[in-house]
Amino acid sequence: METQIGIQCRKAIDTDVDALYELIESYAEQGIMLPRSRESLIRQLDHFFVAVQDDKMIGCGSLFRLGQDLVEVRSLGINKEYKGNGIGSKLLELLETEARSQGIPKLMALTYEVRFFQKNGFQVVEKEVFPEKVWTDCVHCKKQHCCDEIAVLKMLD
Template identity: 70%
Template sequence: MVSVGTLCRKATADDVDTLYKLIQGYAEQGIMLPRSREALLRMIDTFVVAEQGGTVIGCGSLCKLGQDLVEIRSLGITDGYKGQGIGGKLVDFLIEEARAQGIPKVMALTYEVAFFVKSGFTVVDKEIFPEKVWTDCVHCKKRDCCDEIAVLKMLN
């Protein structure tokens, strides 16, 4: 059940501070890679946000890893809004973005496997994504002991 009045839209430069705070909260828990405000501004066109009443309450981004592969990342919901279907709405929005770009494979690394499975993803071996390993994993402090699960959705 999605909260009434939840809107998903592409992020703008005005959202950078809110994105930074939301992502930083997850990064401090060790469940999301941190992003600087400068990096967020550079990547703002890859981000989408969920908002209610003009307040941003969630975010996610779509990172192109290759001609036929994108990754959903930086997916997070503000405390107090979790469990209301907002994450699913963001994932659906990002999947439609991938479709619009003609990209047939969408992957994510996650601790929330059941959430992604509910959205039509399947668990796969993360080693099938060398694009991800060489893009982000080489910079991650968990690279030698990664405990995230890879999920993949093929779009038709």
């Protein structure tokens, strides 16, 4: 899928792992995203989409299934030099298409970028409506009792 001139969005491949790790780690160091090990990225690579320009990975995002009818947008990030160009929305569109193709009706995220998700059709909801997320990830998070991320949800048709 083509976005702007020369920017392509596609499924991640083996050669993307190091760039995925570096981009996610840059967000994790700021406390904005959970870190991912290279090993976990390799195991979950088929769940990732990337944005690439001139063979350079500039953005990524993934899906993580939390239940029969719920999938989470994870690790959605854009290289800071490319923010504001619609790349995040294109990646999110691909993730939505993937969720629909799997027959999953609900797409959620925990985020600090509420306006971005609202612009893309998500609604703010209480985190407690996602017990699947709470017991899968939040139970292990150091911010578990003082989480400042906002939960958003999009119902897919």
